[in-house]
Amino acid sequence: MRQDRCADDRRVVPFRPLRPEPGVIRVDIRAKRFGVTPILENVRFEVARGETVALLGPSGIGKSTLLRIVAGLDGDFEGHVDRPESMAMVFQEPTLLPWRSALRNLTLVHPELSDRQARAALARVGLKGREEAFPGRLSLGQQRRLALARAFAGRPEMLVMDEPFVSLDPALAESMLSLTEALIAEARPATIFVTHARAEAERLANRILELRGHPATLSPHLV
Numbered sequence: 001m002r003q004d005r006c007a008d009d010r011r012v013v014p015f016r017p018l019r020p021e022p023g024v025i026r027v028d029i030r031a032k033r034f035g036v037t038p039i040l041e042n043v044r045f046e047v048a049r050g051e052t053v054a055l056l057g058p059s060g061i062g063k064s065t066l067l068r069i070v071a072g073l074d075g076d077f078e079g080h081v082d083r084p085e086s087m088a089m090v091f092q093e094p095t096l097l098p099w100r101s102a103l104r105n106l107t108l109v110h111p112e113l114s115d116r117q118a119r120a121a122l123a124r125v126g127l128k129g130r131e132e133a134f135p136g137r138l139s140l141g142q143q144r145r146l147a148l149a150r151a152f153a154g155r156p157e158m159l160v161m162d163e164p165f166v167s168l169d170p171a172l173a174e175s176m177l178s179l180t181e182a183l184i185a186e187a188r189p190a191t192i193f194v195t196h197a198r199a200e201a202e203r204l205a206n207r208i209l210e211l212r213g214h215p216a217t218l219s220p221h222l223v
Protein backbone atom coordinates (compact mmCIF):
# COMPACT_ATOMS: atom_id res chain seq x y z
CA MET A 1 0.00 0.00 0.00
CA ARG A 2 2.61 2.42 1.19
CA GLN A 3 4.84 1.57 -1.74
CA ASP A 4 2.00 2.38 -4.15
CA ARG A 5 1.56 5.78 -2.59
CA CYS A 6 5.27 6.49 -2.96
CA ALA A 7 5.13 5.59 -6.63
CA ASP A 8 2.15 7.90 -7.12
CA ASP A 9 3.84 10.74 -5.29
CA ARG A 10 6.89 10.36 -7.47
CA ARG A 11 4.77 10.58 -10.58
CA VAL A 12 3.30 13.98 -9.73
CA VAL A 13 6.61 15.63 -8.81
CA PRO A 14 7.53 17.72 -11.89
CA PHE A 15 10.95 16.79 -13.22
CA ARG A 16 13.16 19.85 -13.47
CA PRO A 17 16.91 19.47 -13.84
CA LEU A 18 19.05 21.75 -11.68
CA ARG A 19 20.76 23.26 -14.68
CA PRO A 20 19.11 23.64 -18.08
CA GLU A 21 20.44 21.24 -20.69
CA PRO A 22 22.70 23.08 -23.14
CA GLY A 23 21.10 23.99 -26.45
CA VAL A 24 17.53 23.46 -25.26
CA ILE A 25 14.76 26.08 -25.29
CA ARG A 26 12.50 25.63 -22.26
CA VAL A 27 9.39 27.84 -22.13
CA ASP A 28 7.08 28.20 -19.15
CA ILE A 29 4.76 31.18 -19.54
CA ARG A 30 2.09 31.34 -16.85
CA ALA A 31 0.57 34.60 -18.13
CA LYS A 32 1.20 37.38 -20.64
CA ARG A 33 -1.03 40.46 -20.71
CA PHE A 34 -1.10 43.69 -22.67
CA GLY A 35 -2.59 46.12 -20.14
CA VAL A 36 -5.56 44.27 -18.68
CA THR A 37 -6.02 42.02 -21.71
CA PRO A 38 -4.73 38.48 -21.17
CA ILE A 39 -2.99 37.22 -24.33
CA LEU A 40 -1.23 33.97 -23.31
CA GLU A 41 -1.89 31.58 -20.44
CA ASN A 42 -0.04 28.44 -19.35
CA VAL A 43 2.10 28.02 -22.43
CA ARG A 44 4.72 25.35 -21.72
CA PHE A 45 6.96 23.52 -24.15
CA GLU A 46 10.55 22.60 -24.92
CA VAL A 47 12.52 22.57 -28.12
CA ALA A 48 15.51 20.22 -28.15
CA ARG A 49 18.78 20.91 -29.94
CA GLY A 50 18.31 19.97 -33.59
CA GLU A 51 14.54 20.00 -33.30
CA THR A 52 12.27 22.27 -35.38
CA VAL A 53 8.92 23.34 -33.96
CA ALA A 54 6.29 25.22 -35.99
CA LEU A 55 3.83 27.53 -34.30
CA LEU A 56 0.41 27.89 -35.95
CA GLY A 57 -2.70 29.86 -35.02
CA PRO A 58 -5.11 32.48 -36.34
CA SER A 59 -4.11 36.11 -36.84
CA GLY A 60 -3.97 38.12 -33.62
CA ILE A 61 -3.87 35.05 -31.34
CA GLY A 62 -0.41 35.83 -29.91
CA LYS A 63 2.16 33.98 -32.07
CA SER A 64 4.54 36.94 -32.48
CA THR A 65 4.05 37.83 -28.83
CA LEU A 66 5.09 34.31 -27.83
CA LEU A 67 8.07 34.38 -30.20
CA ARG A 68 9.28 37.70 -28.80
CA ILE A 69 9.14 36.28 -25.27
CA VAL A 70 11.01 33.14 -26.37
CA ALA A 71 13.68 35.31 -28.04
CA GLY A 72 14.06 37.47 -24.91
CA LEU A 73 12.80 40.65 -26.63
CA ASP A 74 9.83 40.95 -24.23
CA GLY A 75 10.51 40.29 -20.56
CA ASP A 76 7.15 41.57 -19.31
CA PHE A 77 5.37 38.28 -18.51
CA GLU A 78 4.81 35.84 -15.65
CA GLY A 79 6.96 32.76 -16.04
CA HIS A 80 10.39 31.71 -17.16
CA VAL A 81 12.30 30.93 -20.35
CA ASP A 82 15.64 29.11 -20.57
CA ARG A 83 17.40 29.56 -23.87
CA PRO A 84 20.81 28.88 -25.39
CA GLU A 85 23.20 31.81 -25.56
CA SER A 86 23.74 32.08 -29.28
CA MET A 87 20.56 32.93 -31.12
CA ALA A 88 19.62 34.05 -34.61
CA MET A 89 16.36 35.64 -35.75
CA VAL A 90 14.74 35.83 -39.18
CA PHE A 91 11.73 38.07 -39.74
CA GLN A 92 9.42 38.80 -42.67
CA GLU A 93 11.58 41.75 -43.72
CA PRO A 94 15.29 41.09 -44.22
CA THR A 95 16.30 44.17 -42.07
CA LEU A 96 19.59 44.79 -43.88
CA LEU A 97 21.78 47.91 -43.60
CA PRO A 98 21.22 49.76 -46.91
CA TRP A 99 24.59 51.57 -47.09
CA ARG A 100 26.74 48.53 -46.41
CA SER A 101 27.77 45.89 -48.93
CA ALA A 102 26.46 42.34 -48.69
CA LEU A 103 29.82 41.32 -47.21
CA ARG A 104 29.77 44.13 -44.61
CA ASN A 105 26.17 43.32 -43.67
CA LEU A 106 27.50 39.93 -42.69
CA THR A 107 30.76 40.92 -40.99
CA LEU A 108 29.25 43.79 -38.96
CA VAL A 109 27.07 41.22 -37.21
CA HIS A 110 29.79 38.56 -37.16
CA PRO A 111 33.14 40.34 -36.66
CA GLU A 112 34.68 37.01 -35.67
CA LEU A 113 34.42 35.76 -39.27
CA SER A 114 37.52 35.93 -41.44
CA ASP A 115 37.11 37.42 -44.91
CA ARG A 116 37.33 33.92 -46.39
CA GLN A 117 34.65 32.56 -44.03
CA ALA A 118 32.32 35.50 -44.75
CA ARG A 119 32.70 35.00 -48.50
CA ALA A 120 32.06 31.27 -48.09
CA ALA A 121 28.89 32.02 -46.11
CA LEU A 122 27.64 34.23 -48.97
CA ALA A 123 28.55 31.60 -51.54
CA ARG A 124 26.63 29.02 -49.49
CA VAL A 125 23.37 30.96 -50.08
CA GLY A 126 24.10 31.60 -53.76
CA LEU A 127 25.55 35.12 -53.47
CA LYS A 128 29.00 34.46 -54.91
CA GLY A 129 30.02 37.48 -57.00
CA ARG A 130 27.57 39.78 -55.19
CA GLU A 131 29.78 40.43 -52.13
CA GLU A 132 30.22 44.15 -52.82
CA ALA A 133 26.60 44.89 -53.84
CA PHE A 134 24.46 47.14 -51.62
CA PRO A 135 21.12 45.60 -50.56
CA GLY A 136 19.21 48.02 -52.87
CA ARG A 137 21.00 46.41 -55.81
CA LEU A 138 20.00 42.90 -54.75
CA SER A 139 16.71 41.25 -55.73
CA LEU A 140 14.21 40.48 -52.99
CA GLY A 141 15.26 36.85 -53.11
CA GLN A 142 18.95 37.77 -52.82
CA GLN A 143 18.21 40.08 -49.88
CA ARG A 144 16.47 37.25 -48.11
CA ARG A 145 19.37 34.92 -48.86
CA LEU A 146 21.71 37.46 -47.34
CA ALA A 147 19.51 37.63 -44.23
CA LEU A 148 19.68 33.83 -44.01
CA ALA A 149 23.46 33.85 -44.43
CA ARG A 150 23.68 36.41 -41.62
CA ALA A 151 21.40 34.34 -39.37
CA PHE A 152 23.37 31.12 -39.85
CA ALA A 153 26.92 32.45 -40.07
CA GLY A 154 27.30 32.42 -36.28
CA ARG A 155 26.25 28.74 -36.10
CA PRO A 156 23.39 29.61 -33.73
CA GLU A 157 22.28 27.10 -31.10
CA MET A 158 18.81 28.57 -31.39
CA LEU A 159 16.84 29.95 -34.35
CA VAL A 160 13.64 32.03 -34.18
CA MET A 161 11.70 32.88 -37.36
CA ASP A 162 8.46 34.84 -37.67
CA GLU A 163 6.69 34.07 -40.96
CA PRO A 164 9.95 34.05 -42.91
CA PHE A 165 8.38 32.99 -46.23
CA VAL A 166 5.18 35.02 -46.20
CA SER A 167 4.26 37.23 -49.21
CA LEU A 168 6.82 35.59 -51.51
CA ASP A 169 5.79 34.21 -54.88
CA PRO A 170 5.55 30.40 -54.86
CA ALA A 171 8.85 29.77 -56.69
CA LEU A 172 10.83 32.06 -54.39
CA ALA A 173 9.08 30.70 -51.29
CA GLU A 174 10.03 27.18 -52.41
CA SER A 175 13.71 28.03 -52.97
CA MET A 176 13.92 29.87 -49.63
CA LEU A 177 12.26 26.94 -47.90
CA SER A 178 14.75 24.45 -49.39
CA LEU A 179 17.70 26.65 -48.47
CA THR A 180 16.46 27.13 -44.92
CA GLU A 181 15.87 23.40 -44.61
CA ALA A 182 19.47 22.70 -45.71
CA LEU A 183 20.97 25.35 -43.40
CA ILE A 184 19.00 24.00 -40.42
CA ALA A 185 20.19 20.47 -41.21
CA GLU A 186 23.81 21.70 -41.20
CA ALA A 187 23.72 23.88 -38.07
CA ARG A 188 21.06 21.85 -36.14
CA PRO A 189 19.85 24.66 -33.87
CA ALA A 190 16.76 24.41 -31.67
CA THR A 191 14.33 26.11 -34.05
CA ILE A 192 10.93 27.68 -33.47
CA PHE A 193 9.11 29.38 -36.32
CA VAL A 194 5.71 30.96 -36.91
CA THR A 195 3.76 30.29 -40.07
CA HIS A 196 0.20 30.49 -41.37
CA ALA A 197 0.83 27.71 -43.86
CA ARG A 198 0.25 24.21 -42.55
CA ALA A 199 2.07 22.66 -45.55
CA GLU A 200 5.14 24.73 -44.68
CA ALA A 201 4.90 23.66 -41.05
CA GLU A 202 4.59 19.99 -42.00
CA ARG A 203 7.55 20.19 -44.35
CA LEU A 204 10.00 21.94 -42.04
CA ALA A 205 8.95 20.93 -38.53
CA ASN A 206 9.37 17.81 -36.42
CA ARG A 207 6.50 19.02 -34.29
CA ILE A 208 3.60 21.48 -34.66
CA LEU A 209 2.18 23.55 -31.82
CA GLU A 210 -1.06 25.45 -32.25
CA LEU A 211 -2.24 28.45 -30.23
CA ARG A 212 -5.97 28.55 -29.57
CA GLY A 213 -8.47 30.47 -27.43
CA HIS A 214 -8.51 33.74 -25.51
CA PRO A 215 -6.22 33.91 -23.68
CA ALA A 216 -4.34 31.58 -25.98
CA THR A 217 -2.91 28.29 -24.86
CA LEU A 218 -1.25 25.40 -26.71
CA SER A 219 -2.82 22.44 -28.36
CA PRO A 220 -0.14 20.05 -29.55
CA HIS A 221 -0.26 18.17 -32.87
CA LEU A 222 2.06 15.45 -34.01
CA VAL A 223 3.32 15.80 -37.54
Ligand SMILES: Nc1ncnc2c1ncn2[C@@H]1O[C@H](COP(=O)(O)OP(=O)(O)OP(=O)(O)O)[C@@H](O)[C@H]1O
Binds near residue numbers: 034059060062063
Ligand atom coordinates in the same frame (compact mmCIF):
# COMPACT_ATOMS: atom_id res chain seq x y z
N1 LIG B 1 2.62 46.09 -28.03
C1 LIG B 1 1.33 45.74 -27.93
N2 LIG B 1 0.48 46.42 -27.13
C2 LIG B 1 -0.80 46.06 -27.01
N3 LIG B 1 -1.35 45.00 -27.64
C3 LIG B 1 -0.56 44.30 -28.45
C4 LIG B 1 0.82 44.62 -28.65
N4 LIG B 1 1.36 43.73 -29.50
C5 LIG B 1 0.36 42.90 -29.84
N5 LIG B 1 -0.79 43.23 -29.22
C6 LIG B 1 -2.05 42.49 -29.31
O1 LIG B 1 -1.83 41.18 -28.84
C7 LIG B 1 -2.53 40.23 -29.65
C8 LIG B 1 -1.55 39.23 -30.23
O2 LIG B 1 -0.71 39.88 -31.19
P1 LIG B 1 0.39 39.10 -32.03
O3 LIG B 1 1.11 40.11 -32.84
O4 LIG B 1 1.19 38.26 -31.09
O5 LIG B 1 -0.52 38.17 -32.94
P2 LIG B 1 -0.08 37.13 -34.09
O6 LIG B 1 -0.66 35.80 -33.72
O7 LIG B 1 1.36 37.21 -34.32
O8 LIG B 1 -0.89 37.70 -35.35
P3 LIG B 1 -0.49 37.70 -36.92
O9 LIG B 1 -0.70 36.28 -37.40
O10 LIG B 1 -1.49 38.62 -37.54
O11 LIG B 1 0.92 38.16 -37.05
C9 LIG B 1 -3.30 41.04 -30.69
O12 LIG B 1 -4.61 41.22 -30.24
C10 LIG B 1 -2.54 42.35 -30.74
O13 LIG B 1 -3.42 43.40 -31.07
Ligand SMILES: [Mg+2]
Binds near residue numbers: 064
Ligand atom coordinates in the same frame (compact mmCIF):
# COMPACT_ATOMS: atom_id res chain seq x y z
MG1 LIG C 1 2.56 37.84 -35.94
